[in-house]
Each structure stands twice: as C-alpha cells, then as structure tokens.
Amino acid sequence: MIPKQTTPQKTTTPKSTSLLKRILQVMVGVFVMIALTVLAVTTLPRQTAVSGSYNQQATPIPTEDPCAPYYYRDASGEWQLFYPCQEGGMNTCPEGYACSHITTFAAIDVCTNPNIWDPTCQPYTCSQAQHKADPRCAIFTCTTDPTQFFTDPCKIYTCENPKYKFDPWCTSSTPAPSGGATTPVPPIEPGYTPCTPGGFCPPVAKIGGNCIAGTVIDVYHQIGGPGWEIVVTPKDGRPAMSQITNSDGAYHFPNLAAGVYTVTIRDREGWQPYTPQSFEVTLSGAPTGCAETRFKMEALPCLIVRKVDQGGNQGFADLVGLPDWDITVKSGTYSETQTTDALGIAVFPNLQPGIWTIQEEPKTGWTSATGITPVITLISPREPYKCDSLDLINQQVHDSCIKVRKLDENNLPIPNWGISLTRNDGTREPISKTTNNDGYVQFDSLQLGAWTLTEEIKPGWHPIGETSMVVNLDEPSLTCKEITFKNQRTTCVEGYKINHFEQGLSNWQITATNATTGEAFTILTNELGYFKFDDLVPGTWTFTEEMQPGWEPVTSPSMTLNLTVDPSNPEKCEQIRFKNRTDYACVDVYKYDNTLAPLPGWQMTLQPAYGGTPVVGYTDGTGWIRFNMLPPGEYQVTETMQPGWDPDGPTTQYITVEATGTCGIIQFYNRQEPPYGSTLPAPTPIVVDQPGNNDGGSPANPTCSATYTVRSGDTLYAIAATYSTTITALQAANNIYGSLIFPGQVLCIP
Numbered sequence: 194m195i196p197k198q199t200t201p202q203k204t205t206t207p208k209s210t211s212l213l214k215r216i217l218q219v220m221v222g223v224f225v226m227i228a229l230t231v232l233a234v235t236t237l238p239r240q241t242a243v244s245g246s247y248n249q250q251a252t253p254i255p256t257e258d259p260c261a262p263y264y265y266r267d268a269s270g271e272w273q274l275f276y277p278c279q280e281g282g283m284n285t286c287p288e289g290y291a292c293s294h295i296t297t298f299a300a301i302d303v304c305t306n307p308n309i310w311d312p313t314c315q316p317y318t319c320s321q322a323q324h325k326a327d328p329r330c331a332i333f334t335c336t337t338d339p340t341q342f343f344t345d346p347c348k349i350y351t352c353e354n355p356k357y358k359f360d361p362w363c364t365s366s367t368p369a370p371s372g373g374a375t376t377p378v379p380p381i382e383p384g385y386t387p388c389t390p391g392g393f394c395p396p397v398a399k400i401g402g403n404c405i406a407g408t409v410i411d412v413y414h415q416i417g418g419p420g421w422e423i424v425v426t427p428k429d430g431r432p433a434m435s436q437i438t439n440s441d442g443a444y445h446f447p448n449l450a451a452g453v454y455t456v457t458i459r460d461r462e463g464w465q466p467y468t469p470q471s472f473e474v475t476l477s478g479a480p481t482g483c484a485e486t487r488f489k490m491e492a493l494p495c496l497i498v499r500k501v502d503q504g505g506n507q508g509f510a511d512l513v514g515l516p517d518w519d520i521t522v523k524s525g526t527y528s529e530t531q532t533t534d535a536l537g538i539a540v541f542p543n544l545q546p547g548i549w550t551i552q553e554e555p556k557t558g559w560t561s562a563t564g565i566t567p568v569i570t571l572i573s574p575r576e577p578y579k580c581d582s583l584d585l586i587n588q589q590v591h592d593s594c595i596k597v598r599k600l601d602e603n604n605l606p607i608p609n610w611g612i613s614l615t616r617n618d619g620t621r622e623p624i625s626k627t628t629n630n631d632g633y634v635q636f637d638s639l640q641l642g643a644w645t646l647t648e649e650i651k652p653g654w655h656p657i658g659e660t661s662m663v664v665n666l667d668e669p670s671l672t673c674k675e676i677t678f679k680n681q682r683t684t685c686v687e688g689y690k691i692n693h694f695e696q697g698l699s700n701w702q703i704t705a706t707n708a709t710t711g712e713a714f715t716i717l718t719n720e721l722g723y724f725k726f727d728d729l730v731p732g733t734w735t736f737t738e739e740m741q742p743g744w745e746p747v748t749s750p751s752m753t754l755n756l757t758v759d760p761s762n763p764e765k766c767e768q769i770r771f772k773n774r775t776d777y778a779c780v781d782v783y784k785y786d787n788t789l790a791p792l793p794g795w796q797m798t799l800q801p802a803y804g805g806t807p808v809v810g811y812t813d814g815t816g817w818i819r820f821n822m823l824p825p826g827e828y829q830v831t832e833t834m835q836p837g838w839d840p841d842g843p844t845t846q847y848i849t850v851e852a853t854g855t856c857g858i859i860q861f862y863n864r865q866e867p868p869y870g871s872t873l874p875a876p877t878p879i880v881v882d883q884p885g886n887n888d889g890g891s892p893a894n895p896t897c898s899a900t901y902t903v904r905s906g907d908t909l910y911a912i913a914a915t916y917s918t919t920i921t922a923l924q925a926a927n928n929i930y931g932s933l934i935f936p937g938q939v940l941c942i943p
Contacts, residue, residue, distance in 0.1 A: 335351065343362060348363070353481050401474065401482060401484025402476060402482055402483075403449050403477075404447045404449055404476075404482070405425055405445075405476070405483060406444065406445040406485055406486070407444055407485060407486035409444075409487075409489075410488075412489060412573055413573075418442050419437065420437060421437065421442065421444075421490075422435055423444040423488075425456050426457070427450075427453075428454065429453075434446055445483070449478075451477050451478025451479075452476060453473055453474070453476075454475075455472070455474075456471065456472055456473070457471040458471075463493050464493060466488065466491070467490060468487070492574050492575075492578070494572060494581065495541060495542045495579075495580035496522060496541040496544060496549065496551075496571065496583065497539075498520045498533075498538070498539045498540075498541070499514060499582065499583070499584045500514060500515040500520065501515060501584055501586055502514075503562045503586050503587060508622065509622070512586065514534075514536040515533060515620050516534055516536070516618050516620070517532060518532065519532055520532075520553055521552045521553075522544070522551055522552075523549065523552065524548060540580070542580075545571075546573055547570070548568060548569075551568070553585050553587075559587045560587065567583055569581065589641065591669035592638050592639055593640075593641065593668070594636060594670075595614065595636045595676060596633065596674070596675045597646060597675075597676045597677070597678065598633050598678075599633075599678050600632060600677060600679050606630070607628065608629060608632060609627055609628060610627065610628040610651075610678075611627055612628065612646060612647070612649070613626075614646055617644065618643070621640075642666060644666065645661060645662070646661065646676055648661070653682060654683060655680060655728060655730045657680060658679055660678070664676060681730060682731070683727070683728040683730055683758070684729055684758050684763075685728070685764075685766035686726045686756070686766055686768075687769075688723075688725075689723055689724070690724065691722055691771075692772070692774060692853055696853055697721040697722025697723065698718060698722045699855075700718060701717065701722070701739065701741070702717055703736065703739075703771070704737050705729065705735070705736050706734065707730070708735060732755070733754070733755050735753045735754075743776070743822055744854070745773060745774055745775070746773055747773055748771055775854055777822045778826075778850035778851055778852050779822070779857070780799060780819070780820045780859060781819050781858050782799075782820070782858075782859045783858070783860045783861070784818075784860075784861050785860065785861070785863075786863055786864060787862060787863070787864035791814065792812060793811075793814045793815075793816060794812065795816070795832060795833070795861075796809060796810075797809070797811070797831070798831045798832075801828055802827035802828055803827070823850065825851045826850070827849045828850065829847050829848075830845070830859050831844060832845075839864055839865075840861075840929075841862040896943075898942050898943065899916065900941060901942055902937065902938070912942075923940065923942075925943075926942070927941050
C-alpha cells in the first residue's frame with residue numbers, strides 16, 4: 194500500500210510567490226517524468242549473452258543523497274521502505290531476489306496522480322475505482338492475483354500459462370467454480386513474465402513463445418520428407434541454428450529466447466520455393482508454445498530425351514541410341530543444350546514448369562523420322578525427380594560399303610581370316626566376316642559415319658602394320674573403300690634352365706631381343722626350368738639368361754640365333770638350353786599359426802647339426818625367411834617361442850640340403866594361448882607334410898620318471914605339485930612355452 198502523506202496547511206502567499214511556486218512545481222514534474230522514463234527503460238527484461246534467459250533485476254536510481262531512504266515495489270506489488278545506509282535496515286530487498294521496481298519518494302507522487310498512467314504504479318492505480326475497468330488492470334490482476342486465476346474473466350491469461358495449459362479447466366468448457374478456485378493456487382512459475390504495457394509484447398495467438406516448429410510440403414500438399422535443412426538465425430547477432438527435417442518433413446527448434454528470428458530453408462537441387470524461402474518470426478520468450486511455420490516447395494520437372502536410329506536396331510528389341518548428338522530445349526527466352534551419351538540419352542534436370550520446344554542438331558545424311566518439332570508441357574511432378582521422357586527418332590538415308598583384303602608378306606592372299614566391323618558411335622551391332630579364297634571380304638549397306646575395322650590375331654602370325662583401322666564413310670557411294678591387312682609367319686624358341694645335376698631351375702629370367710628392331714621379351718622359367726617364346730618374327734634374335742649371386746655359368750649365358758620359318762612345319766620351335774652350377778645350398782623356413790595364417794617377426798635360428806656358428810633371422814609378413822649361401826650338409830632350425838603362444842609341433846627341426854639351387858623347406862606351427870580366464874577349447878593339432886625336412890621330429894626327450902595324461906581342469910602347477918617337481922622342469926621336459934595344456938595331452942614327468 195502507498196504510505197500516507199501529510200496534507201500541508203493552506204496559507205496565503207503573494208501572487209508573485211504563487212506564480213514562482215507553480216513554475217517550480219512544473220519543473221519538478223518534468224524532472225520526475227524524465228526520471229521515471231529512464232527508470233522504465235532500465236527495468237525492462239534483458240536477455241543474457243550466454244543463455245538467452247530473462248530476469249527482472251533493476252539497478253536503483255541514485256538520489257542526490259546516497260543514504261536517503263527510498264521505496265521499492267516488491268513482487269506482490271506492495272511498497273516497501275528501504276534504508277540503503279542502515280545496516281540491518283527494515284524491509285530491505287532480499288539478496289538474490291529480483292525486485293520488480295525501485296522508486297524514490299518523488300516518484301510516488303506520480304502514482305497518486307489520477308491523470309497519469311504509469312505501469313510501475315499498477316498495484317496502486319488499479320486499486321482506484323476509476324481504473325478498475327481498464328483492460329490493463331485486468332491483465333495485471335489476472336497474472337498477479339492467485340485468487341483470480343481460475344475465474345472466467347481471467348481464463349485466457351491463466352490458460353496461456355504453461356503451468357495450467359493442460360489443466361482440465363483450460364482444456365474443457367466447464368465454467369470455473371463460483372468465487373474462483375477452492376484450493377490455493379501456486380504462483381506463476383519463475384521465468385514467465387506477463388506482458389505489460391510498454392514492454393516486449395508480441396501477439397500471443399499462433400505466434401509462439403519459446404520455440405519454432407513447422408513442416409515442409411510440396412505444391413500438392415504432400416509431405417516434403419527428410420533431408421531439408423532449416424536455418425534459424427537470431428536478429429540480435431547470436432549464432433544461427435540449423436536442423437534437417439525428419440521423415441515427415443518436420444522441424445522443431447526448442448528453448449528459444451524472446452526476440453525476432455529469421456527462418457530460412459536451404460536450396461535443394463530439383464526444388465524451388467513456392468512460398469517465401471525466408472521469413473521472420475517473433476517470439477515472446479514465454480513457455481506458451483511454438484510458433485508454427487511452414488515452407489511449401491515446388492519440385493522442378495525434368496526431361497529425358499532419347500535420340501534413336503529408326504533402322505539401326507540390327508535385331509535388337511529396342512531402337513539403338515545415337516550418342517554425341519546435341520539436343521536443345523527452349524521455353525520463352527531460355528534455352529539449354531545437352532549432348533546425348535553412349536545410349537543416346539540427354540537429360541535436362543531442373544526445368545521450370547511451362548511449355549518447352551525440343552530441337553535436335555542437324556547432321557548430314559540424317560533426317561527426322563516424323564518431320565515434327567516436338568513441343569511438351571512440363572508440370573511439377575508429384576513424385577520428385579521423376580522425369581518426363583521423349584524419343585527423337587532419326588533415319589539415315591544414304592549408305593556405302595567397305596572391301597577388305599588379307600595378304601601375307603609375299604602379297605599372297607590369306608583365306609579364312611576373320612575381320613570385324615564396328616560403328617564408332619555404337620549405334621550398330623558389330624559385324625564379323627571371314628575372307629574368301631582370294632583373301633577378300635566385303636561389308637555392304639553401311640550408313641555414313643566412322644567405322645572401325647579390326648583383323649583377327651592368330652598364333653604363328655605377326656601383323657605388318659596396324660591391326661585396326663578407322664574408315665570414315667563421309668559420302669554415299671556404290672564404290673567401296675578398300676583396306677588391306679598384311680601379316681607374316683612367326684616362329685618360336687623353347688628351352689630349359691638346369692643346374693649341374695641336370696635338375697630344372699625355376700624363376701630364372703630369360704630375355705629374347707630382336708637384333709633389328711630392339712624389341713625384347715622377358716619370361717621366367719617354370720618349376721621344371723622350362724621356358725618358351727612364341728610369335729617371334731623371322732630374323733636375328735639374342736637370348737640371355739640373368740645371372741644370380743652364387744651361381745656360375747656352365748654354358749654361355751647368351752646365344753644368338755637366326756630364326757626362319759619352315760614352310761613344311763611352321764609350328765616347329767628352335768630349342769636351346771642354359772646350364773649353371775653353385776656351391777651353395779639354402780633353407781626356406783615358414784612360420785604359421787594353427788589356422789595356417791603367417792606369423793611375422795618370429796625369430797628363427799639355423800645352426801649346423803654338428804656344431805658351428807648359428808645364424809639368426811626373423812620371418813617377414815608372409816611368415817617366411819630364407820637362409821641362403823649355405824654349405825651343403827645337415828642343419829638344425831630352432832624357433833624362439835614368444836609369450837602368449839604354444840607350439841603345435843617340434844620347436845627344433847633337422848634338414849639336409851644340397852647345392853641344387855632349390856631350397857629345403859621347414860615349417861613351424863604355433864597356436865595362441867587363450868586370454869586370461871578364457872574357457873576356449875584347445876585347438877586340434879595340425880598335421881602338415883613338410884617337404885625337405887627329416888621326419889619333423891626332434892632329439893629325444895630327457896628320461897621321464899613317469900607320464901601323465903592331462904585331464905579337464907588340470908594346471909601345470911597342480912601336476913608339478915603332485916609329482917614333486919617344478920613348473921619350469923615340466924615346461925622344459927615337454928617343450929611347453931607358456932602355461933597352456935589341453936585334455937588328452939601326454940606329459941613327460943622328469
């Protein structure tokens with residue numbers, strides 16, 4: 194309530210004094226109005242830079258005397274006296290509480306003036322009889338007086354409050370109980386600020402409080418579907434937000450602060466906006482629901498034009514397309530040109546709805562089968578990206594022919610030689626024919642254009658010149674264009690690469706070089722040391738073997754032959770041989786797990802069987818390592834076990850190797866131990882034949898005092914304790930590296 198003021202006694206003053214007093218009163222009144230205006234601005238809601246939330250905290254207006262007491266109006270609308278310099282003063286504004294208004298003594302005079310409406314004075318003003326019917330007072334009463342919440346005059350304001358939005362009284366037409374609510378009504382939830390005159394007051398109905406939602410549809414009011422990017426940009430410079438619509442074409446931006454936002458739908462290929470692509474939305478910031486929006490988009494039509502040859506299907510069910518043909522579509526002043534692809538198709542995407550004329554590029558020797566320039570009306574498709582289609586059918590009115598002759602190096606005809614003809618633009622089925630006894634073949638009724646002739650490549654023949662030629666039929670003619678292909682007979686050379694034991698050597702490189710042309714061919718000997726060069730033209734050729742380290746030639750590593758073709762036996766080959774010797778042997782070692790997967794990085798040690806210097810190496814990515822340049826004899830190879838692995842066979846193997854050029858082979862197998870605590874079953878040992886080894890065994894185990902067959906649940910620790918031995922002794926006696934044992938395994942007890 195407003196504090197009572199003392200009425201001054203009426204006195205008589207001189208007229209001049211009265212006039213001066215009136216002037217001073219006017220000046221004071223103007224000053225008070227200015228102060229109140231500034232105060233109203235400073236107490237408006239402010240959006241924080243971080244969260245966008247609102248509060249009502251206001252900074253007190255300083256007075257001339259900083260310790261002078263002043264009044265503030267609390268959240269209930271009551272006036273409270275505050276002594277700023279008095280410690281523990283009465284009725285101070287609670288710490289952390291947003292007092293709705295603070296004013297000075299002078300401002301109270303405004304609230305008592307019936308001719309002045311000031312929103313800050315609503316608790317007092319609306320208590321006056323002359324203002325109770327004012328709509329502004331109705332808003333104030335319905336949003337601040339809990340006893341009036343559930344009354345019919347206040348229903349629109351109560352049901353806008355999200356706290357009561359879904360109350361049965363708001364969702365039904367049942368009148369409120371007489372006299373208002375019968376139970377205490379909780380205050381409006383914090384953060385909701387009712388609209389007040391002079392404040393931020395956007396329209397309430399269908400505008401939105403603190404969120405923006407909507408959908409995307411097409412011009413047929415079908416759901417726009419997913420994939421549309423919607424961007425919401427605050428007008429106050431805060432960062433923009435974006436969403437992608439769901440399968441229903443819907444979007445929803447929650448928890449937005451009060452303000453003006455620009456809502457935009459991003460461009461999407463094949464679409465254009467039917468309604469504005471961007472618009473503004475104003476939010477109150479109150480939790481009263483979302484601003485409902487909508488974008489209507491129009492799917493752009495597209496056109497597929499297929500250029501086909503009326504008479505060129507050559508037995509195909511459909512007409513054959515004509516590639517590389519310019520097609521132009523026109524509508525009004527706009528035109529667009531596309532070139533048909535290999536199938537004769539030109540696609541025109543994203544066209545505007547309307548009437549379009551289709552024009553084709555004129556080409557010599559071709560004409561339209563209909564003689565009509567097509568016109569088509571395009572509309573927005575109900576199914577986006579579904580194109581209209583149109584065929585342009587052409588026919589070729591002129592033709593020509595090609596004659597081919599096949600000759601050998603002596604200009605003698607070669608019969609029964611295959612010649613094929615294909616059209617370069619792919620509009621005709623390839624044609625294949627065979628030369629007659631005179632070496633001729635003819636292709637008739639060929640339409641104008643580019644054709645490619647290709648001769649058959651036969652073993653024992655070498656082309657003289659090109660084996661494929663392009664022929665351009667640029668004018669009609671009954672005289673065929675003549676093309677000649679020439680070939681000559683070829684011969685062959687075969688041979689072996691062997692060692693001094695007369696054994697074949699594989700993977701040796703042999704090169705044949707033509708002494709006249711410099712043309713060279715290289716091959717590798719097979720597992721028997723055999724090699725063969727086919728299709729060598731007659732002439733002088735040099736054959737050379739590539740020497741390898743540790744080998745010496747027994748025969749010459751290079752030889753030259755003058756090759757000819759025997760007319761009586763053209764398939765006969767010349768035969769040659771290369772022989773080499775070596776003083777060294779080699780051993781190839783392979784390391785696998787029990788699934789036959791290679792194990793790289795595994796240490797292998799090779800040592801002469803009867804003493805000598807060991808050699809250490811590591812397997813590569815394929816599990817392989819080679820010990821090379823070894824003196825022939827007997828060797829032992831030992832693998833070094835790694836943690837987490839158990840052997841699936843002996844860890845030391847023996848082998849005898851000779852200086853043959855073929856390495857002996859040893860294979861080791863291991864299995865991974867299960868992870869700690871795993872109950873994986875023991876893998877089944879793999880039995881693999883290991884060529885080059887001895888029987889795959891190892892030196893005899895130490896003398897066993899007993900043997901023990903492992904049962905389910907056994908451990909090395911338990912077995913060692915049972916037989917009064919140690920885990921280390923058990924591992925050494927049984928070549929166990931790790932702790933993995935499996936049921937059925939027979940252990941040697943040392």
